[in-house]
Amino acid sequence: MKPNGNGMQRPDYAAIAEWVRPGSRVLDLGCGDGTLLRYLWRERNASGYGVEIDEAGVLACVRNGVNVIQSDLESGLSDFENRAFDYVILSQTLQAVRHSERIVREMLRVGREGIVTFPNFGYWKNRFQVALGKMPVSDNLPFQWYDTPNIHLCTITDFEDFCRAQEMRILERKVITNGSAVSFLPNLRGALAVYRFQRA
Amino acid sequence: MDSSITSKTVGVVAPQRAKFSEPVRLKCGAVIDQYELVYETYGRLNADRSNAVLVCHALNAAHHVAGRYADDPGDVGWWDNMIGPGKPVDTDRFFVIGMNNLGGCHGSTGPQSINPRTGKPWGADFPLVTVEDWVATQARLADHLGIKRFAAVMGGSLGAMQALQWTVSYPDRVGHALVIACTPNLSAQNIAFNEVARQAIITDPDFHGGHYYEHGTRPTRGLRVARMVGHITYLSDDVMADKFGRQLKHGRLQYTFEPEFEIESYLGYQGTKFSDYFDANTYLRITKVLDYFDPGFEHGGDLAKALAPARAAYLVISFATDWRFSSERSREIVRALLHNRREVTYADIDAPHGHDAFLLDDARYHGLVAAYFDRIHAETTA
Numbered sequence: 400m401k402p403n404g405n406g407m408q409r410p411d412y413a414a415i416a417e418w419v420r421p422g423s424r425v426l427d428l429g430c431g432d433g434t435l436l437r438y439l440w441r442e443r444n445a446s447g448y449g450v451e452i453d454e455a456g457v458l459a460c461v462r463n464g465v466n467v468i469q470s471d472l473e474s475g476l477s478d479f480e481n482r483a484f485d486y487v488i489l490s491q492t493l494q495a496v497r498h499s500e501r502i503v504r505e506m507l508r509v510g511r512e513g514i515v516t517f518p519n520f521g522y523w524k525n526r527f528q529v530a531l532g533k534m535p536v537s538d539n540l541p542f543q544w545y546d547t548p549n550i551h552l553c554t555i556t557d558f559e560d561f562c563r564a565q566e567m568r569i570l571e572r573k574v575i576t577n578g579s580a581v582s583f584l585p586n587l588r589g590a591l592a593v594y595r596f597q598r599a
Numbered sequence: 600m601d602s603s604i605t606s607k608t609v610g611v612v613a614p615q616r617a618k619f620s621e622p623v624r625l626k627c628g629a630v631i632d633q634y635e636l637v638y639e640t641y642g643r644l645n646a647d648r649s650n651a652v653l654v655c656h657a658l659n660a661a662h663h664v665a666g667r668y669a670d671d672p673g674d675v676g677w678w679d680n681m682i683g684p685g686k687p688v689d690t691d692r693f694f695v696i697g698m699n700n701l702g703g704c705h706g707s708t709g710p711q712s713i714n715p716r717t718g719k720p721w722g723a724d725f726p727l728v729t730v731e732d733w734v735a736t737q738a739r740l741a742d743h744l745g746i747k748r749f750a751a752v753m754g755g756s757l758g759a760m761q762a763l764q765w766t767v768s769y770p771d772r773v774g775h776a777l778v779i780a781c782t783p784n785l786s787a788q789n790i791a792f793n794e795v796a797r798q799a800i801i802t803d804p805d806f807h808g809g810h811y812y813e814h815g816t817r818p819t820r821g822l823r824v825a826r827m828v829g830h831i832t833y834l835s836d837d838v839m840a841d842k843f844g845r846q847l848k849h850g851r852l853q854y855t856f857e858p859e860f861e862i863e864s865y866l867g868y869q870g871t872k873f874s875d876y877f878d879a880n881t882y883l884r885i886t887k888v889l890d891y892f893d894p895g896f897e898h899g900g901d902l903a904k905a906l907a908p909a910r911a912a913y914l915v916i917s918f919a920t921d922w923r924f925s926s927e928r929s930r931e932i933v934r935a936l937l938h939n940r941r942e943v944t945y946a947d948i949d950a951p952h953g954h955d956a957f958l959l960d961d962a963r964y965h966g967l968v969a970a971y972f973d974r975i976h977a978e979t980t981a
Contacts, residue, residue, distance in 0.1 A: 424940075448937070454963055457946050461914075461970040464977075468933065469946045478934050 411490055411516040412438055414573045414593045418514065419443045423485040426510060428472055428502070429492035431456050433465030440465075447484060450476075473497055476505040484510040493517045495548040503565055507598045512570065516593045519574070521554030521586040539590050555586040558594065566599040607684045609641040612666035612676070614706065617743045623701075623736060629726035632715065636740050637706035638662050638698035641682060642690035644746070649979045651746045652693045653737060654678060655754035655761035658829070658885050659877060661705035664697030665690070680960045687969035692976050693750065701736045702728045702885070704878035711812065711878055723809025727884055730757075730892045734764045738772065750979050751972070753777035755957030756924065757885070760892045763932065766909035767894060773911045775975055777968065780921055780957040782928035783902050783935070784893035789923065792832050793886040796825035800879045809880055822879045823870035830869050835920040835953030903935040912942035914971045916964065918956040919949045944971070 412435050419425065423445045427436050430449025433456075439445040449467040451457050460467035468478060473496060487510030489502065494517050496502050506513040518539035519525075525535035534544040542549065553561070555574065562569055574581040574589030581589045614637050622632045639662050644651060654664050656677070665676035665683055682688045682695055699707040702725060710725040717724075741749070752765040752773050759781035766776045785793070800806060803821030807814045843862040858864040898904035913936055917929035926947045936943040948964045950956040956964070 448943075454946070454949070457944075458963070458966055458970055461944055461967060461974065464974050466912075466942050466944050467946075468937075468944070478930065478937060480938060483937070 409434075409491075410575045410578045411591055411593050414575060415439070415488060415490065415514055415516070416442045418571065418595050419445055419486055421445075423447075424483070426450065426476075426479065426484045426487045428476075428487065428489045428506070429495070430460065430465070430467060432459035433463040433467060435488065435490055436460075436465045437463050472502060475501065476509050479509040481508055482511060486510055486512050486514055488514045490514070490516045491518065494552050495550065497550065499551050499561075500565060503567065507567065507596075512595055512597045513567070514593070514595050515558075516591060517553065517558065518549075519555050519586065519589045519592045520552040521556065522576070522590045523587050524590070526587075537590070555589060555592050558592065562594075562596060567596045568599040569594055569596045571595040607686065608679060609666040609676075609683045609690050611669045612639050612641065612663075613668070614639050614662055616706070617740055619736075619739055619743075621739075623732070623739070625726050625732045626729045627727050631701070631708070631726070634701060634708035634736070635706075635712075636698055636701065636708070636736065638696055638740060639664060639666075639676075640697075640744075641665050641695045642693050644694040644744075645979075648746055649748070649750060650693050650976075651741075651744075651749050652688060652695045653741070653749050653752045653765075654682065654688075654695060654697045655733075655737070655752065655758035656697065656700065657754065657756040657758045658882075658889070659826075659873065660758075661699040661703055662697045662707075663705075664695070677958065680958075681965065681968065687965045688753070688972055689969075689976075693972070696740075696744070696746075698737065698740055700728075700733045702881060702888075704881040709878070710809070710880035710884070720812045722812055722880060725880060725884070727887050727891075729888055730760050730764045731768065733888070734761055734768045737761070737765075738769055741772070748772045749774065750975050751775040751777060753779070755779040756781065756954065757889055757892075760889075763906075764892075764894065766911040766913075767906060770908050770910040774978070775914065775971075776911045777914045777916070777971070778929075778932060779916045780918055780924055780929075780954055781915070781932060782924040783895060783931050785890055786928075789832075790890050792828055793890055796828050797883055797886055799824035799828070800883055803879075806879065809883075811879070817874075818879045819874040822874040822877065822882060823867075825870075825879075825882060826873040826877075827866040827870040830866055832923045833953060833955045835922065835951060837920060838952050838955075841951075902931060903938040906935050906939055906941075909936075909939070909941060913944070914968070915943060915945045916957075916967065917945075917947050918953070918964075919947055920951055921954045921956065923954040 421443050425445045425447035427449045430451050433449050436449050450470050452471050457467050457469045487506040493515050528535040573593040574585040576590040618635050620633045622630050624630050660677040663676045665679045667675050684691045699705040702709045710721045714721045752762045754762045759778040762776040763778050765773050800821035803818035805816035806818040846861040894905035895902035915933050917926040933945045950961050
């Protein structure tokens with residue numbers, strides 16, 4: 400199951416729903432228990448599928464009435480055709496995939512726009528813990544160094560550099576801490592980053 | 600699986616029989632003037648007739664899907680672990696129908712039946728049927744039972760092909776299709792195994808060109824070999840290794856052609872058991888039903904095009920160790936459904952048992968089917 404999936408309380412879900420136009424077709428990569436898709440279906444009349452590798456997640460999706468395809472993101476999105484979706488969402492999963500570049504390329508192949516959310520490693524509380532000589536543990540990064548699925552943590556600055564290198568055009572950004580938007584010094588004060596982007 | 604769930608059963612059941620006097624034209628062109636279909640039902644049809652589930656059988660099974668017979672309590676339905684009160688397909692909620700397909704040998708009209716035109720058993724003259732023909736005759740049984748639309752049609756293997764075909768043949772009559780351990784068509788290897796099975800039967804001297812009833816014989820040797828070949832393809836290499844390995848019956852080599860390895864006597868036992876009750880003419884026909892199934896064929900090989908008329912939602916399930924109808928083949932079905940923007944959920948269950956897994960009790964598999972039927976139930980009661 401997706402780490403940190405505490406249902407509709409997740410602040411990035413509301414941020415994503417604000418962007419998704421009503422009636423859109425959505426693909427949610429690493430969809431966990433399908434909460435986001437169910438939320439988008441209810442709030443935005445969105446349709447589509449989740450992709451999840453974990454069997455408990457697949458079962459939870461069925462229980463949530465969400466269509467899910469059990470598949471490994473790391474092997475690409477070959478089940479899906481070009482431009483089949485309005486949005487392809489990667490919510491708090493980017494930091495846990497091995498081939499980050501490939502997955503983002505695939506997102507923009509099968510979708511018109513991509514939406515990515517990730518915990519900002521540059522958040523001051525994370526920096527503070529590192530400064531104290533420890534790997535950060537927090538609400539957004541709830542794992543110990545030895546059991547974390549997160550292998551590609553990054554900061555807001557890192558991600559925006561990555562977008563430029565990958566020829567992704569950022570359309571919108573939201574930075575959130577404790578449920579509130581952060582505009583001043585986001586890379587320092589923001590716990591969670593949410594991006595909407597398309598091919599440059 | 601929780602034993603409190605598996606211990607529940609629909610109890611004592613009895614088969615029923617429906618007669619059809621309106622001729623059916625088969626895909627091969629032949630016409631059958633009148634026929635009978637044997638079926639069983641479990642649970643109760645609700646007032647608005649919206650809770651019916653059709654269970655389609657695979658190669659060697661029939662209408663006895665769940666429960667047991669009063670006069671033969673050992674004869675438990677072939678999918679009794681799946682269907683019953685409190686089970687994944689909950690008969691407290693759903694009205695479940697199992698039937699023996701046309702051409703079968705469990706009571707429905709087939710090669711053993713009397714051909715009214717000749718007064719003799721059909722035998723070799725019984726026409727070759729297809730999945731489409733089966734679905735068409737199943738629809739007539741549905742009419743007979745007053746069911747306009749099934750909440751779900753489900754099956755494993757060849758049964759899954761029928762569920763898939765239902766959604767194309769009768770798009771408005773199926774809410775959900777459960778397509779388990781399926782393939783969009785047989786591979787050359789699949790057909791090859793079937794042909795070995797057929798040749799074993801056809802070359803048995805007791806076969807008499809399919810008219811063995813008149814000769815008072817049965818090609819049991821051929822049928823036995825056919826079943827042995829088939830059985831190999833139902834099991835995974837790992838399960839065979841695990842269950843039998845190279846175990847010897849007598850502890851040491853005998854240097855004879857009698858069964859020496861445990862796997863040999865197991866296959867022999869399975870073959871003999873099967874050839875005692877199954878009809879060779881039916882077996883031959885069912886292997887051809889499998890070979891012919893290929894919905895994409897008439898659409899230039901485009902499965903998505905073939906499935907375009909479908910309106911159902913789908914649960915597609917494959918088993919990771921199934922090498923007969925591999926997970927990749929199920930994914931072809933899923934991709935076609937995604938192309939068509941159908942509602943589809945796909946799961947690949949990591950069960951060790953190979954193709955046979957669809958019949959076995961696996962908590963992950965049954966949990967998924969149960970959750971999916973919860974969803975169907977919520978829809979039918981909404």
